[in-house]
Amino acid sequence: MQYSARDQDWPGGDIVTHFRFCTTMQLRTPLEVLKRHNDTYWDRSAPPPVFITEPWQGIWVPCTRLSGLFENGATMASEIGQIPISGGDFLRFLLIIREALEGLGCDKRDAVLSAAKSESWAPIVQKLGGPEMVANRLCSSGVL
Incomplete structure (x- = not known):
């Protein structure tokens, strides 16, 4: 994705103080991109x-010096519905699942299925259709 500004004058003059990266919260999002969620620049x-x-x-979102004041209780969209803007448990789940998928192990489907069967993630995995569905979506559809 190309930075579209013609010069380095940020939009809004002094209003925009920094940018924060907002990752798309989906099973198909690569591990390295998920790890960058909430990075600031x-x-x-x-x-x-x-x-x-x-x-x-994902996208870089412009922020102001007041941006953080309104984040308490803020949510963002995800594949399973609204989640905390931090990513919350769903981001932690995605990091574990993508690590299992993108890791060096031989049988990626078994690694994903094992991670998806963990009781810790049961409410999230249920929203995604169950452990088998998660493994099938990631390993059969060429998501890698």
């Missing part, structure tokens, strides 16, 4: 770093 001398390969994976 403050350098006005260069555009924010590019670490996505597809535009749907």
Whole structure:
């Protein structure tokens, strides 16, 4: 994704103080992109770093010095519905599942299925259709 500003003057002059990366919370989002959720970027001398390969994976959101004041209780969209803006348990689940999928192990489906069967993630996995559905979606659809 290309930084679209023609110069390094940030929109809103002094209103925008920094950018925060908002990751798309889906099973198909790559591990390295998920790890960048809520990263901040403050350098006005260069555009924010590019670490996505597809535009749907996430976006840099402009923030002001007051942005954090309104985040208590704020939510964001995800594949399972509204979740805390921090990503909450769903982000933790996605990190574990994507690590199992993208890890060096031989049988990725077994690794994903094992992680999805953990009682810790039961409410989330249920919303995604169960452990088998999670494993099938990630391992059969070429998500890697």
